[in-house]
Amino acid sequence: MTDRASSFLTSRRRFLERAGLGFGSLAFTSLLHQTGAVASSASATNPLAAQHPHYSPKAKAVIWLFQTGSPSQVDTFDYKPVLQKRSGEKLNGADPKTGFFTTTGKCLGSPFKFKQHGQSGAWMSELFPNLSQHADDLAFIYSCYSQSNNHTPAMLEMNSGMIRQGFPSMGSWVTYGLGSENTNLPAYVVMHGTKPRGNDPIWSSGFLPSVYQATALDPRQGKPIANLQRHAEMNDPQQRSMLDLLRASNRDHLKRRPFDSDLAARLESFELAYRMQTAAPEVFDVSQEPKHIQEMYGLNRPDSKDYGRQCLIARRLIERGVRFVQVFPAIPKTPGGGVGDVPWDGHNDINVNHRACASTVDQPTAALLSDLKSRGLIEDTLVIYGGEFGRTSDSQGGKGRDHNPHAYTTWMTGAGVKGGAQYGATDEFGYKSVEDRVSVHDIHATVLHLLGLEHTRLTYRFNGRDFRLTDVAGNMISEVLA
């Protein structure tokens, strides 16, 4: 039996190792201890302080455009001429219980016209007239698959790697691993319209400390972040006086308890909160943007104004150092089977559903890419676009498509991504991924890698087990990396 107390001198170091903060921050903290500077510097114990990644990162920030409800791969990016040709015929090997309901087993050709785009010749459907202009910047992964054929578990898987609730989402893992570049804003922001099916647990921080939880907001609301506004009965100098009193009192308290760095951190947190009161509303105020930028994002169109605002805010956030932004598109019209919380869910009529959703999504997505490019932000920013699974190649009803966990397309662009790459393939009907199949863990491993994190080393000990975002799996997809 090891005597715990015989090694208690090392416990602080052990704690830091456990927290996965890496050697850089450890050295930093130790130094502060030596100089006795701990009490005066909250950043030493600030768990959100920027951390050193495992190796030199390609990307500093992520914008994840999560197309909930799941767009159909064969109607968007995964062109299947055989499916078109055999439309109405029996789909060999089709399992009518693949999805949530029952499908007909008969091929449904895409109602959309496909064309090749750019040097890479990527096929894209007519749903994306704007996005297709960026074809050469996108890396398509055609061979994704998910574990569940049901929205909530599949969304959980896409965000946390697990189909069960209670595990940290990727944004939380990344914040835990890398900290924040901007102390005045949250590190992990989720923007949603109608919350996706499954609600807040979709972006849960699970067992990670709540420091790493998402700040979720609906930019359509007047006050997207809670408690950000000072009381009406108080002005700035009056609040400042209170904070000065607070600071003096907390310092006194701290002086009598010099060993407890948490107390110093809490003292600083009020100063940060004070600064956030100004910084946060500013970032959400898109009216500060010139008119041509607003229009580029489609803020002047009823279909795309909400999602356009989400995309524009996403850019403003990462511009200010926010690490991880996840957008759940606010799509005003979702005919053909979709609902607010799963807009792309075209069970009844893929044609009308996808036309409506794409009318919302295409322009702002393309605008975001152009905007990031023109500002040079794309060099440091990874953009991911995809749903939680795909849709069946055979029809549901006659015009709709059911859920399909066996195949869907995800694309990435930006920092560290090989533009124009095309990875993996589905069968000739787009029904199942057959070549270089890509699991959600693989996607996660790749994204972490781009952020400079080795997915097997980003661990957190909970209830006796070292958990990873990629669980016990995950292979980096090096073919889509620049």
Next chain:
Amino acid sequence: MTHRIALLALLLTGPTALAAEPKPSQADLDFFESKIRPVLSQHCYQCHSAQAASQRKLKSELTLDTAAGLLKGGKRGPAIVPGKPADSLLIKAIRHHDKLKMPPKGKLGDDVIANFERWVKLGAPDSRTGEALDLRLGAPIDIDEGKRFWSFQPLKHAAPPQVKDKSWSHNPIDRFIAARHEAHGLQSVGVAQPQTLIRRAYFDLIGLPPTPAQVDAFVKQYEQDAQAAYAQLIDELLASPRYGERWGRHWLDLARFAESNGYAFDKDRANAYRYRDFVIRAFNDDMPYDRFVRLQVAGDLLAKLNPTTPEEAQAAAQKIAATGFLVAGPFTTQQTQKERERSRYEQLDDMVHTLGTSLLGLTVGCARCHEHKYDPLPQPDYYRMIAIFSQVGFADVGINMEPTKFAQSKAAFDKAHAPIVAARTSFEQEQLPVALTTWLDNRPEHMPAPGFSTWQHIGPFPAESFDKAYDQAFGPENQKQVDLKKTFADGRLKWTEQPTWKDGVVHNTLTGENAANYLFRVVESPVARKVTLSLGSDDAIRVWINRKHVLGNKIGRGAAADQEKVTIPLKKGRNELLIKIVNGGGPSGFYFKSSLDGTPANVEKILQVAQDKWDDKQRKQVLDWFKTTDENWLALNTAVEEHKKQEPKPKLTMMYAAKTRGSTYNFGGDTYKVYYLSRGNADNKQGEAPAGFLQVLMRSPNGGQRWLDATQPNQQKQAKPSRLALADWLTDTQHGAGHLLARVIVNRLWQHHFGQGIVLTPSDFGTRGERPTHPELLDWLASELIRNGWRLKPMHRLMMTSRAYRLGSGEYSASEKADPDNMLVWRRSPRRLEAEAIRDSLFAVAGTLDTTMYGKGSLDERTPRRSVYLTVKRSRLIPMLQLFDAPDAMQSIGKREASTVAPQALAMMNSPLVRDIAGKLAARARPDAKTTLDDAIANAYRIAFSRPPTADELVRMKGFIEHQAKARGGGNAEALAFRDACHTLLCMNEFVYVD
């Protein structure tokens, strides 16, 4: 054998010969035995053998202790290619030329390496047989070896150690602590001030601050007799009902308690709060911990489901509610067929994982896909553990809490009901046979159809309520004979003919809410006969034929065909059919169709034979049918049924609880079975798993049977429910898991009292967890718990009356350098209050805390009840609690984080709730204009911090208020400034950190 011959052999014997290796010569085998095998054994087996695997020391999944193992190889591929030393990884590794150098401790001698090269060249002759270890099945775990780990050992009964400075120790705990101080040369700080002690004790035990009056009284007593005052304080707090609310919440963290399903749609569990109430009550009643555990895993099996007294009912309800523990985990209602089986295993995993971490501090769930990587938990143990719960589902279970009262009202009803039933019985015995004979005698050969007149309608007759509209006999019902000329309600209601009302369709044309309509028609029948009516009604219906009440149904519904069927007797000539339709709200209407198929085929067959030839069975069959066509019997029967509706129903108290064969993910015949699954995959079943326990926690010659068999007084063995067996095993301190169970819970108590556990990882007592800082103390405490009959309150008392608990926090000590994390308890570390305590304190200092206990909760965080009563809805967690690290109720949590983030500061600064509390605190501190500012400030400090301000603090506060009042200006400037001062107090570290 030459190549040519080998090829020939292959051609002759076909593919099976492929497997047969050429048999090595004895000389070659001797070479292996003398030159190779000893080297492998000495230098390699330590990391590359089945034994290494069983000791968790296997490297690179490579075993070298069988011939097959060498050929199969490890992670890097086969270890040898027979005949080709240059291609053999093993040879490369022992040469130490490449990156891979084996053995790692140092290169083997050149002659040894040459031997190995020669051996491979010979074709690697090997006399060792046996299969290569199949690592997919996991390396075999050496359970006996595993049992040697500290936490699986029986409790060691160590006497408290002798210490040099005897005066330091207040109770035995201190001697354990002091011995370590002395051993490491640590200097502890002094005992804290009484103001600090009372605040600490209050927050620790009840999670609320003491009032200034309580502080004053305590300090005064403390000055007279510190020991007595302090002991009394602890007793008072342990007796407070607030104690269970505080400590129950700690348990709810472990139980991942929530009141909704989670996942999509997050359905509410309206009766789940009963488990929360059970937990609070159990703590307040100081229920022995072993019983507390037993009830949570098997309470429903121990409960008397049909209690006869209120006491029995209470006991049963408590036991059933306790099992909410098992089924508190998430459950998804939206499932496709394909997901159900997998989800069921997830659900079972949630139960066992929660049980393992919360009760035993073991990560049992890790053995789901493979043998546990670190702890001696083989995979089969996992499946036997989940098999214990194979029958468990959830249900809202009801218990009649007032059985005596119910029995009384039931007896009264039975008494009134008996004569009504008797009337029907006597009619059936006496008159019915006569009526049958009469009918048979007059039964004509030809039965012409009756004629129905058109409908007459009158209504609506309004009433106060639906019930009254049904019960009250309005005009048409009171007449001896229906008089179509008669009018009602001062002539406003009269009979009208409805020639368009066709039979066989629904008519939704009636009107009125809580009102009755009457329909009437005359039926002319050429002969006495029967007709069957199919009826529908929106909502209730009554039917009379010739004034005899033959049907009544008080019900709410929309009208449709065939909702009622009644066969009515018609006499020869004119018959009067009266129907009453009663509507509650919305549309109203009816359906009517008659048919002549009066006699069912089976009865008709009997009727072909003369009556005196019928046997008893046939007679009964005829009478059973005949009575339903007899107007007198129908009237009597309707009376019985109408009265029956008044039968008292037990008022059930509903509890969300575990239930044998309750609801779960249903996927057919295997729903309530558990199979061994290879790699945790439900598509890869390896036979059904029987219930069983963790081998490493069994000290019994016959394994789990000791608990699984119920030994009857006559020594006859029989199986008992596996959850009861589990309860026995968990709490068995002789042969089962009882010692570990005790260690884990005393460590949790210690953790909440001292800020960190003796084992720093409270839910992991396995090999990956921390070792205890004071192993002897932990075992001594666990023994004390068992000795005290598993009662927790004596343990609180023991811990809190130790000197170690009472140490101060502020002073500097040389010990800081040696033990900065205070692992050896030489001072008190200030602690951030938990979310619930912060929120409760806010209401407490405002003077508005509502101490109503138990019952349904609320989702509104402004509700001034204690936070433990706020509803835990998984998709709508209470924002303020979430902000301060309250768990998300998905998994068992043994140790909360105490994070510090800006949104917490924003909430304290800007939330309307805190601002409102600040105003109330200000009003309490300065109740009237006579209170001076100095006094008001002092009051505020005493309310918020349990102490008066220092002179410096007073000056600073006054300075602030003066300045702030000037800045604010206006009539109530000073009041606003004082409110700002109070608001600032709530934001201070001292408000949320307790020394």
